[in-house]
Amino acid sequence: MQPRDYRLTGPEGAHAQQRGLADARWYQSPVNKAAMRALLVRRNWPALRDTCIWFALLGASGYAMYATWGTAWFPLPFLVYAVLYASVSDSRWHECSHGTAFKSDWLNILVYEISSFLVFRESTTWRWSHVRHHTDTIIVGRDPEIASPRPVSLWQMVLSFFKPQAMWAEAKRIVLHAFGGRDSQAATYVPESEWPKIHWKARIYLLIYCSVIALAVAGQSLLPLMYVGMPTVFGSWLISIYGYTQHAGLAEDVTDHRRNSRTVYMNFLNRFLYWNMNYHVEHHMYPLVPYHALPKLHALIKDDCPPAYPGLWAAWKEIITAWRRQAKDPAFYIERPLPNSDATYERATASVKAADAQGFVDISEARTLAPEDVMRVDVGGHTFAVYRTANGELAATEGICTHGNAHLANGLVLGDEIECPKHNGRFNVHDGSARRAPACVALERYAIESRAEGLFLNTRPLPRTDAIKRWALRVVAVKNLSTFIREIELAPEQLTPQFTYKPGDYLRLCIPAYEARSLYLAVPTVSQAATWEALGLTHAKACNVQPCMRNYSLATNPVKDETLKLNVRLAFNGADEQTMHLGVGSAYMYSLKPGDVVEAMGPQGDFRIKPANTDMVYLGGGAGMAPLKSHLSFLLETEKTARSISFWYGARNRHEALYREYFENLAKQHQNFTFNLVLSEPQDEEDKQLNIGFVHQAMYDQFLKGAANSRAFEYYLCGPPPMMAAARTMLKKHGVPDKQVAFDEF
Structure with a gap:
């Protein structure tokens, strides 16, 4: 087996997309809704208590370093300080990046920024890196945080306990960003709007480190470096002891966290230092659950998961064995035993409805929603989320998060905001606006009418608060441009308002839920028909159990062309796979025929022509x-x-x-x-x-x-x-x- 290319800019990323592994739907163990609501309650006290203890220990060990400087006793407080500084900060960085450790957002942000500096990770870049990690966990070519690539180099694994390669790579990236450059790997997952923030934060990091070095030189003493800088070198080993137990040696390219993550039982001290991240299967399944509630979540789903490891040593024995095998056989991995289960992917039970002629559906059961609760409603291949806010008001939006493939009915209502269950982005449920990253595009909103006979949801969207609109587009023509790329010509159904856009813009196509949909070959060339037949595409069928959105760029001139044209590439897994899997978005687009009507949102985009004469x-x-x-x-x-x-x-x-x-x-x-x-x-x-x-x-x-x-x-x-x-x-x-x-x- 040839070594795989773990770069995000290599060919593995495209291969993952073809196989349907990018932004895929992941298995979740079933949890009763009432029990989950109890687990999701945010509190300040547990994290405030633990953070105060952590800071106190840092302060005490730091004072002991000062008091013993120049004596044989100095290494003892220094090593304690270094571990608290560089390793314990990792779990605080992690939990606060999700925004779940504290109830108060400002506390999450404050501790996240402090922890990011201590653990030597530029905060904005790594926030988006971790978003991608939770989107595509251990998917090769997509996940930027795969710590144990294959084939394993045992020598590099030993070195990694002191992080020389990771620190050197991060140092180069900070310098690059400080001088206005962009790391090519980070550029694949960081939005354009975040780069100014990254540049100025990198400059702050660089300024702090340069100031500490200058202070050491001016004072002719290494003591300043012992407080900032050297702890990262000598205190990162505990991150590796804890961190490798998360995923090392387990399966790659699967969409079940039970197969690529571990839960390891630890004692009270380790759980304090690691903030319960030893419950890692649970955390990846339900990232909205705060760290202090993870033991209770484990108790609820453990029967649907592989057995937890009895301790760190048990996990490490397996990891070491796997590494030795993977050094010679990169294809080897540990297959975790899965219990028989009837669990489904979706925790939110859908209330399936049929709309009347005016587009209204009866949602009278929403009257029973408790404050800060949400329910899912499916209508004609589309899906919605209906909320009751903290003050008892009802609101409704589209069901799927605009950032990731997750249903908001599985999220957490906080006041008048809904928090996405996948990436912790937030939206205001009344105006649909994105309130917290990574969410950046507003939700569609829908009216709810209270009548004598019940509550009714209008499935026709309300006017948006931004420039984006929803359009009904009729398929005018379908043309094969190449073997796997098709031009789909569309025309707006409505005459007003006029569809206006700029060169480089894109549309977000609404992909409904569908069953057993066949591809439309249109008018193929002889070679194309033969290729499709050989690959099994001619008779392949696709299905999509959850509505979603897909982005397609416009290939037309906004002034000259009267219709809209998209170039759509058919996504499917390679011929070496046993079962044919078609991309749910491209398969839907390839099933369209002239006369069909699709829904889309837009236009959007920032890939624009720059106003210059260059x-x-x-x-x-x-x-x-x-x-x-x-x-x-x-x-x-x-x-x-x-x-x-x-x-x-x-x-x-x-x-x-x-x-x-x-x-x-x-x-x-x-x-x-x-x-x-x-x-x-x-x-x-x-x-x-x-x-x-x-x-x-x-x-x-x-x-x-x-x-x-x-x-x-x-x-x-x-x-x-x-x-x-x-x-x-x-x-x-x-x-x-x-x-x-x-x-x-x-």
Whole structure:
């Protein structure tokens, strides 16, 4: 078995998406709703008590260090201080990042920022890293926090107890961010809006460390470094003793936390230092549950989980055995025994309804909702969440969180806000606005009417409080652009308001729940039909048990084109898999026929043309064509720009190249535009007459290498993650500032 590529910018990420592992639905052990509500109660006292004890121990050991400085007794208080500083801070960092340790948000934020500095993690970057970890836990190519990659290097595992590689990597990243750069791995999961915050926090970290070093030099004493800096080196070993028990040696690429996480029984002292993170299966299943309630959650679900390990040594014996095997056999992992269970994925029981002609459904059972409670309602393939706030008011929103694939009826109502059960983002239930990251897009809202005969939910959305609107779009035409990429042409059903958007924007398509849906082949080429038949796609059926949203960029010119066009790539697992799995979003889109009507929200986006006169370079591949085509059509056919534009597009062969004739004609009509097609897998002699290789390398060899100043251009990139990562690395090596590189990664 070849070693896997654990980078987020490598090919494994795309493979995970094809297999349906990215932002997937995960198994949850069933928990009675009343019992879960009791577990979710937030309190300040437990975390305040534990934090005061922690700070007191830090202060006492720090004072003892000062008192014993220069004596043989100094190492004793220093080692205690170092562990409290660098290891115990890890669990505080973790729990406060979820916002569950304290009831008061400001306390969670304060302790999180302090802990982040102590554990040597830039707080904003790592907050988003941990969001991704909970989205795609131990999914190779998606999870940035896989601590035990295969094949295992036993020597590196031993070194990792002192974190030299991790600290060096974080130090380089902090310096890079402090000077305005962007780490390529972090750029795959950190939103654009967060980078200014990351830059100034990195500068604060750097300023503190430089000040401590300056103080040590000025005082000609190492003592300042013993308080800040050196504790990270000598005190991180306990993180490894605790942390590796979470996932090391267990299964990768599964969607069941019982198979990739451990629960380990620990004594009172270890649970205090680790803040009950030894209940790690429970934490991943239900991240909304505060750390102090995890033992009770364990008692409720333990019969549906593999047996807990009796102690740290029992877990470590298994880990060491697994590491030794994985050093020689990367395919080996420990398969945890699962009990027989009838549990389902969804904790929130859906109330399935049928709407009347006006779109109303009877939800009279919502009258029984207690304050700060929520229920789920499903209507015609769509799903809703109905809330009762702390003051007794009823409200309703769309059911699925706009950030992740999680139903809000499984979340926690706090006052007039709903907290997502997956990433702890929050929304106001009255106006739908996003109130806490990672949530950033508002929810759709729905009216509730009280009548003599009961309560009724209007399934037609209320006007939004932002510029985003919901649209009914009729399928005008379906066209196969390549073997697995399709153009879907849409037209708004309503004439007013007019659908307006900017080049580079995208739509959020509403994917309803559906059963046994077949793919529509449209008008295939002979080779495409044969390929689909060979792969089993012609007769494949897809199903989707939970409504969700999928983003698709617009490939059209907002001024010239009267309809909207999307480029949709069919996602499915590879031919080496025993069972065919189709992506729920792309399979739905591939089932559409002319005349069908879909619902979408938008337009949205920040991949926009920058207002400048700088010459431009576009680089794309695959379905990344859509926003690039929108840009280029607008620039050349609408604005008639005089800016020099070079477009480099990568495909496997010329038959897989999207809109080839269109761009070749555009190049003939505009002297300031060049189109460069690069083929990675040429099929015949005609293919071999074109540029061969990787598109980013061809752009370098034939364009950038001979350019007088590579910084004189603006760069726009859109395509598969490996291509994007390679291109951005290449541009960085040539000194192109991040502000001159715009990208839209999918």
